[in-house]
Amino acid sequence: MAEEEDLAERLTTFYTTISDDLDRCMAFWLKHSHDDVNGGFFTCLEADGRVYDERKFCWLQCRQVWTYARLYQEMPRFQLPHILEAARKGADFVMKYVKEPNTSKCFLSLTREGQPIKSQRTIFSESFYVMAMAEMYRVTKDDVYKKEAMAMMKQIVQWVKVDGSGLGPRLPPPVPTSSLAVPMILLMLIDELTIMDPQHSAGYNDLAEWCLQDVLKHVQRGGVVLENVSEDGEELPGSVGRLMNPGHAIETGWVLLEQAVNKNKPELKQVALETFIMESFNRGWDDDYGGLFYFIDADDRPPVQLEWDMKLWWPHCESMVAFLMAYKHTGEHKYLKQFAKVFDYSYSHFVDFKQGEWFGYLSREGNVKINAKGGEWKGCFHVPRTLMLCEQMLKELLQKQGQT
Amino acid sequence: MAEEEDLAERLTTFYTTISDDLDRCMAFWLKHSHDDVNGGFFTCLEADGRVYDERKFCWLQCRQVWTYARLYQEMPRFQLPHILEAARKGADFVMKYVKEPNTSKCFLSLTREGQPIKSQRTIFSESFYVMAMAEMYRVTKDDVYKKEAMAMMKQIVQWVKVDGSGLGPRLPPPVPTSSLAVPMILLMLIDELTIMDPQHSAGYNDLAEWCLQDVLKHVQRGGVVLENVSEDGEELPGSVGRLMNPGHAIETGWVLLEQAVNKNKPELKQVALETFIMESFNRGWDDDYGGLFYFIDADDRPPVQLEWDMKLWWPHCESMVAFLMAYKHTGEHKYLKQFAKVFDYSYSHFVDFKQGEWFGYLSREGNVKINAKGGEWKGCFHVPRTLMLCEQMLKELLQKQGQT
Numbered sequence: 001m002a003e004e005e006d007l008a009e010r011l012t013t014f015y016t017t018i019s020d021d022l023d024r025c026m027a028f029w030l031k032h033s034h035d036d037v038n039g040g041f042f043t044c045l046e047a048d049g050r051v052y053d054e055r056k057f058c059w060l061q062c063r064q065v066w067t068y069a070r071l072y073q074e075m076p077r078f079q080l081p082h083i084l085e086a087a088r089k090g091a092d093f094v095m096k097y098v099k100e101p102n103t104s105k106c107f108l109s110l111t112r113e114g115q116p117i118k119s120q121r122t123i124f125s126e127s128f129y130v131m132a133m134a135e136m137y138r139v140t141k142d143d144v145y146k147k148e149a150m151a152m153m154k155q156i157v158q159w160v161k162v163d164g165s166g167l168g169p170r171l172p173p174p175v176p177t178s179s180l181a182v183p184m185i186l187l188m189l190i191d192e193l194t195i196m197d198p199q200h201s202a203g204y205n206d207l208a209e210w211c212l213q214d215v216l217k218h219v220q221r222g223g224v225v226l227e228n229v230s231e232d233g234e235e236l237p238g239s240v241g242r243l244m245n246p247g248h249a250i251e252t253g254w255v256l257l258e259q260a261v262n263k264n265k266p267e268l269k270q271v272a273l274e275t276f277i278m279e280s281f282n283r284g285w286d287d288d289y290g291g292l293f294y295f296i297d298a299d300d301r302p303p304v305q306l307e308w309d310m311k312l313w314w315p316h317c318e319s320m321v322a323f324l325m326a327y328k329h330t331g332e333h334k335y336l337k338q339f340a341k342v343f344d345y346s347y348s349h350f351v352d353f354k355q356g357e358w359f360g361y362l363s364r365e366g367n368v369k370i371n372a373k374g375g376e377w378k379g380c381f382h383v384p385r386t387l388m389l390c391e392q393m394l395k396e397l398l399q400k401q402g403q404t
Numbered sequence: 405m406a407e408e409e410d411l412a413e414r415l416t417t418f419y420t421t422i423s424d425d426l427d428r429c430m431a432f433w434l435k436h437s438h439d440d441v442n443g444g445f446f447t448c449l450e451a452d453g454r455v456y457d458e459r460k461f462c463w464l465q466c467r468q469v470w471t472y473a474r475l476y477q478e479m480p481r482f483q484l485p486h487i488l489e490a491a492r493k494g495a496d497f498v499m500k501y502v503k504e505p506n507t508s509k510c511f512l513s514l515t516r517e518g519q520p521i522k523s524q525r526t527i528f529s530e531s532f533y534v535m536a537m538a539e540m541y542r543v544t545k546d547d548v549y550k551k552e553a554m555a556m557m558k559q560i561v562q563w564v565k566v567d568g569s570g571l572g573p574r575l576p577p578p579v580p581t582s583s584l585a586v587p588m589i590l591l592m593l594i595d596e597l598t599i600m601d602p603q604h605s606a607g608y609n610d611l612a613e614w615c616l617q618d619v620l621k622h623v624q625r626g627g628v629v630l631e632n633v634s635e636d637g638e639e640l641p642g643s644v645g646r647l648m649n650p651g652h653a654i655e656t657g658w659v660l661l662e663q664a665v666n667k668n669k670p671e672l673k674q675v676a677l678e679t680f681i682m683e684s685f686n687r688g689w690d691d692d693y694g695g696l697f698y699f700i701d702a703d704d705r706p707p708v709q710l711e712w713d714m715k716l717w718w719p720h721c722e723s724m725v726a727f728l729m730a731y732k733h734t735g736e737h738k739y740l741k742q743f744a745k746v747f748d749y750s751y752s753h754f755v756d757f758k759q760g761e762w763f764g765y766l767s768r769e770g771n772v773k774i775n776a777k778g779g780e781w782k783g784c785f786h787v788p789r790t791l792m793l794c795e796q797m798l799k800e801l802l803q804k805q806g807q808t
Contacts, residue, residue, distance in 0.1 A: 044643070044706075052705040053642035107575075115578050169573065171523055174515045238457035239448065301456040302448075302776035306711040306765055309773060361710055363767070369713060372706035 004333045007340055011401065014343060015394040021351060022387035026071070026078065028356030028373065029064070029380040034086060038113050040093035043379035047371050048355055054112040058098045060379030062128035065090040067384050069135040075388060084139065091136050095148065098129060103166060104155045109376070121168035123156050127185045130156065134189075134196040149196065153189060157207060160186065176231035180245075183214035184252045187259070212259070215252060216271070223275050224283070224298055225249035242298040246284025247315020253277035254322040261329055273330070277322045281338060284315070289365050290345050292316060310369065311362040313378065316346045317386035324393045358383050408737045411744055415805065418747060419798040425755060426791035430475070430482065432760030432777065433468070433784040438490060442517050444497035447783035451775050452759055458516040462502045464783030466532035469494040471788050473539040479792060488543065495540050499552065502533060507570060508559045513780070525572035527560050531589045534560065538593075538600040553600065557593060561611060564590065580635035584649075587618035588656045591663065616663070619656060620675070627679050628687070628702055629653035646702040650688025651719020657681035658726040665733055677734070681726045685742060688719070693769050694749050696720060714773065715766040717782065720750045721790035728797045762787050 032049030033041045035056075043060045044053035068087035071078040097114035098106050106125035108118040133149035136142070159167055160182060190208050194201045217233035220226045227243045228236055235241050253276030260269035284292045291311035297303050323339035326332070349366050350358040357373040374380075436453030437445045439460075447464045448457035472491035475482040501518035502510050510529035512522040537553035540546070563571055564586060594612050598605045621637035624630045631647045632640055639645050657680030664673035688696045695715035701707050727743035730736070753770050754762040761777040778784075 044708075046706060053644075053708070055642060111578050116575050117578060119575055171511075171520050174519050174521060238459060240457075302450060302774050302779070304448075304457070304779055306714060306774070310710060365769075370706050370710070375706070375708055 003337075007333070007336050008401065010340065011394060011398055014339075015391065015398060017343075017347065018387050018390050018394065022384060022391060024353070024356035025358075025383050025387060026380075029384075030083070030086070033064070033374070033380060034089075035112065038093075039089055040097070040110075040112075040114070041090060041379065043374040044376070045372060045374045047352065047359070047373060049373070052372065053375075055117065055376075056093075056097075056110040056112060056114070057376050057379070058094075058107050058109060058125040059128050059377070060374075060381065061090065061094050061098060062125070062132040063381035064379055065094060065132035066128070066135045067380050069132075069139045071384065071388060073135070073139050074392070087136065087139070091132060091145065094129065094132055098125065099152075104152060105166065105168075119168065121170055123159055123167070123182065124185065126152055126156050126159075127189055130189050131192050134192045138196045146196070149193065153193060156186070156189070161207075161210075175236060177236065177240075178214055178217055178229050178231050178233075180215065180218050180225070180227050180248060180252060183211035184248070184255065187211045187215070187255050191255070191258070208259075212256075212268075215256065218249075219271065219275055221298070223279055225252070225276055225280050226298060239297065239301070239304045242301065244280070244283065244296045244298050245294070246280045246292050246296065247294070247312065247318050249276050249280035250284075250315065250322045251318035253280065254318070254325050257322070257325055257329065269329070273326055273335075277326060278338075281319060281322075286311075286364065291349065291362065291364075291366060292319065292342075293364075309364040311349070311364065311366060313346075313350050313358045313360045314382040316342055316350060317382045320346065321386050321389050324390050328393050328397060407741075411737070411740050412805065414744065415798060415802055418743075419795065419802060421747075421751065422791050422794050422798065426788060426795060428757070428760035429762075429787050429791060430784075433788075434487070434490070437468070437778070437784060438493075439516065442497075443493055444501070444514075444516075444518070445494060445783065447778040448780070449776060449778045451756065451763070451777060453777070456776065457779075459521065459780075460497075460501075460514040460516060460518070461780050461783070462498075462511050462513060462529045463532050463781070464778075464785065465494065465498050465502060466529070466536040467785035468783055469498060469536035470532070470539045471784050473536075473543045475788065475792060477539070477543050478796070491540065491543070495536060495549065498533065498536055502529065503556075508556060509570065509572075523572065525574055527563055527571070527586065528589065530556055530560050530563075531593055534593050535596050538596045542600045550600070553597065557597060560590070560593070565611075565614075579640060581640065582618055582621055582633050582635050582637075584619065584622050584629070584631050584652060584656060587615035588652070588659065591615045591619070591659050595659070595662070612663075616660075616672075619660065622653075623675065623679055625702070627683055629656070629680055629684050630702060643701065643705070643708045646705065648684070648687065648700045648702050649698070650684045650696050650700065651698070651716065651722050653680050653684035654688075654719065654726045655722035657684070658722065658729050661726070661729055661733065673733070677730055677739075681730060682742075685723060685726075690715075690768065695753065695766065695768075695770060696723065696746075697768075713768040715753070715768065715770060717750075717754050717762045717764045718786040720746055720754060721786045724750065725790055725793050728794055732797050732801060 028049060032045050033043060035042055040056045040061050041064045042051045042054060043057055044051060046052055065087050068083050072083050097110055106129050107116040108120045108125055110116055130149050130152045133145045137145035137149060190204045217229050218225050220235050227245045228240050230236055253272045256268060256272035256276060260272055284296060286293055292315040293308060294310050294312050295303050295305045295308040319342045320339060323335045326335035327339060349362055352359060359368045360378040361370040363369045432453060436449050439446055444460045444465050445468045446455045446458060447461055448455060450456055469491050472487050476487050501514055510533050511520040512524045512529055514520055534553050534556045537549045541549035541553060594608045621633050622629050624639050631649045632644050634640055657676045660672060660676035660680060664676055688700060690697055696719040697712060698714050698716050699707055699709045699712040723746045724743060727739045730739035731743060753766055756763060763772045764782040765774040767773045
C-alpha cells in the first residue's frame with residue numbers, strides 16, 4: 001500500500017502544479033491572442049506568443065469564447081471584468097462572421113477580417129457555435145445567446161437525423177457509416193445545453209439515448225473502441241474500419257462516465273471505465289518512448305495517417321481528465337496511477353513552464369516538432385478546460401481527504 | 405579533380421544499382437498489386453506485398469497504367485506480353501469506373517469493386533487519366549485511348565482557364581491564388597500528349613506559354629520557389645504564402661529544364677537549374693539527419709503541416725531525376741555530386757533490397773515510420789519512373805564516356 005499512499009500524497013502537488021499552469025496558460029492567451037483591430041482571436045502563435053498567421057479558425061473562435069465564459073462562471077479567480085469583456089467581444093465576432101445567416105452553415109476558417117475561406121461538410125463548426133452561445137447565455141443571461149444556441153442545435157439535429165443535404169454535396173457512402181465524433185459531440189452539446197438550462201434536459205432524452213446507442217456501436221471485438229463502424233454496428237473493412245484514435249475514445253469515455261454517474265447506469269459506467277478509457281489507453285500508450293499515439297491500427301497493420309505516431313497534446317489532456325474522474329467516482333487506485341503517468345509525461349514534455357501553454361506536437365520520441373503554442377487546430381480550449389476540470393476535481397478530492 | 409573522377413567512376417555502379425532496383429520494383433508490383441477478381445490495382449501493400457486495404461485510388465490506378473505502358477514502350481526488357489496485358493486491363497478498369505460519364509469528373513477513390521467513395525474539387529485525377537490514356541494510345545495505337553485523352557484534356561483546360569464550376573462548389577478565395585501544382589501538371593500533360601503525337605505540339609503552344617508564366621510567378625524573393633502565390637504573382641500573407649514544398653519545386657525544375665533544352669531557352673534553363681532545383685534542394689535538405697524535408701516555411705516560422713519534417717520517397721525520386729538531368733545537360737560536376745548525395749541517402753534509407761520497392765515514409769531521423777510499400781498516395785509510379793529515367797540517362801552518359 002506504500003505506492004497508494006505516495007500517490008495520495010501527490011494530490012497536493014498535482015493541485016498546485018495544475019493551478020499554476022492554468023494561470024500561466026490563461027495569461028498567455030489573454031496577452032497574445034486578442035485581435036484588437038478586427039475582433040476575434042489569433043491562434044497561430046509561436047512559442048513566445050508572436051502571431052505567425054492571422055487567419056481565424058472557426059472551431060477555435062467558438063471554443064475560446066466558451067473557455068473564457070466557463071472560467072468566468074466557474075472559477076472565482078477568473079471572474080474578472082476583462083475576461084467577460086473578451087468573451088463578449090469574441091462572441092460578437094463569432095455571431096457576425098462564423099455563421100452564414102441564410103443557411104446557418106458555419107465556416108471552417110476566415111481571413112483576419114472575417115471573410116470566409118473554407119467550409120466543411122460536417123457539423124463541427126456548428127457544434128462549437130452552440131457551445132459558445134450556450135455558455136455565454138449561462139454567464140450573461142442575455143437571451144440573444146440562448147436563441148442562437150437553441151436554433152443552431154435544432155439545425156444540427158435536423159442535419160444529423162433527418163436530412164444532411166444542407167451540409168453540402170457528398171457522394172453517398174458505399175456503406176452507411178457512423179463516425180464516433182458525431183454522437184460524441186452531440187452528447188457534449190446536450191450536456192452543455194442542460195448546464196445552460198437544466199429544464200432542457202428532458203427534451204433531449206430521446207436524442208441522448210440515440211447518441212448513446214450510436215456511441216456503443218463503436219465497441220467491437222468484445223471491447224475495443226473503433227473510430228468508424230457501419231450504421232448497423234458492424235466493423236467496416238480495411239484501414240477505415242480498423243482505425244483507433246485512443247485520445248478520442250478516452251474523451252468519449254469521460255463524457256459517458258459523467259452520463260453514467262448522473263443517470264445512475266452502472267453498466268454504462270463499467271463500459272466507460274474499462275473499455276473506452278482503460279483499454280483505449282493501454283492500446284494507445286507507447287511503451288518505448290511514453291505518450292499516447294495519435295492513431296493506431298487495431299491489427300497493427302500499416303497506419304494510413306502519416307502523423308500516427310506523434311504525441312499530441314489533447315489526447316494527454318483527455319486522459320488526465322478521464323483518469324482523475326475515474327478515480328473520483330470509484331476511489332480505485334489504478335486510475336490515479338494512470339493519471340500520474342500521464343501527468344508526469346505531460347509535465348516533462350508538453351508544458352512550457354516559462355512562457356505558458358503547452359506545445360502541441362511532439363515526435364514519437366517526445367521532442368517538440370512544431371515550435372508553437374497554437375495553430376489551425378490548437379487554441380485556447382483543451383489545455384485550460386483540462387486544467388480547470390482537474391483543478392476542480394483535485395480540490396474536491398483534497399477536501400474529502402481532509403475530512404477523513 | 406580527384407573527386408570528379410571518383411564520381412564519374414561511380415556512374416557504372418549507379419547504373420547497375422538502379423537497373424537492378426527497377427527489376428525488383430516491377431517484380432513487386434506485378435506480383436502483388438493486381439486484382440484478378442475486380443480488375444484495377446491494389447496499392448495498399450505491406451512491406452512484403454500483403455494487401456492491407458482493398459480500396460482503389462484513382463490517381464494510382466491511372467499512374468500504374470501509365471508506368472506499365474511507358475516501360476513496355478521504352479525499355480526493351482519490359483516489352484513483355486503480360487505487362488501490356490496488365491496495362492490494358494488496368495485501362496479498362498480506369499475507363500469503366502474512374503470517370504463519371506456525364507460530367508467527365510473523375511473520382512478520387514473507389515471500393516474494390518469500383519463504386520465511388522470520394523471526389524475532389526481539383527483536376528488531378530483527371531490529369532492522370534489523360535496520362536494513362538495517352539500512353540496507352542502510344543503503345544497500342546488504339547484510337548479509343550487517344551479519343552479519351554484528348555477529350556479529357558479539353559475538359560481540364562476548360563475547367564482551369566474558362567470555368568471551374570464543374571469541379572464542384574467552392575467558396576471564392578479571398579485572394580485569387582495560383583497553386584504551383586496546376587500549371588506544373590498541365591506542362592506534364594502537354595509533354596505527354598506531344599510524346600503521344602508530336603503533331604499536337606503546336607496546338608498547345610499558347611497553353612504551354614501560359615503555364616510557363618504561371619509557374620514562374622512562384623519565384624519570389626529574388627529566387628525562392630513558393631508553393632502558393634496570388635494570381636497577380638505576389639506573395640500571399642501567412643503560412644500559405646510562406647509554404648515551400650522542395651520536392652515539388654525540384655520536380656517542376658526538371659520539367660522546366662526539359663522544356664528549356666527542347667525549345668532552346670537559355671534563361672529558362674538557368675532558372676530551372678539554379679532556382680527550382682538547386683536553391684530548393686539546398687533549402688530543403690536536412691543538415692542534421694540528411695534527406696529532404698517534406699514542407700518548410702520560407703522564414704523558418706512554425707510549419708502547419710504535422711508531417712513537415714518527414715522524409716518522403718518521392719522528393720528524393722524527383723531530386724535524383726533532376727540532378728542527373730542537370731548533369732547530363734551541363735556536364736557540371738556539382739550536379740552529379742548532389743545526385744550522388746541523394747542516391748546515397750535513398751539507397752541507405754528507402755530501398756528494400758530484399759522485397760523490392762521503396763519504403764515511402766521515414767521519420768526525420770530516417771527510420772521507417774510506415775512499414776508499407778504503398779498506400780493511398782504511393783503506388784507504382786514515382787519509383788519506377790525515376791529508375792527508368794535515371795537508367796536511360798546513365799546509359800547515355802556511360803555511352804558518351806565510352807566514346808571519349
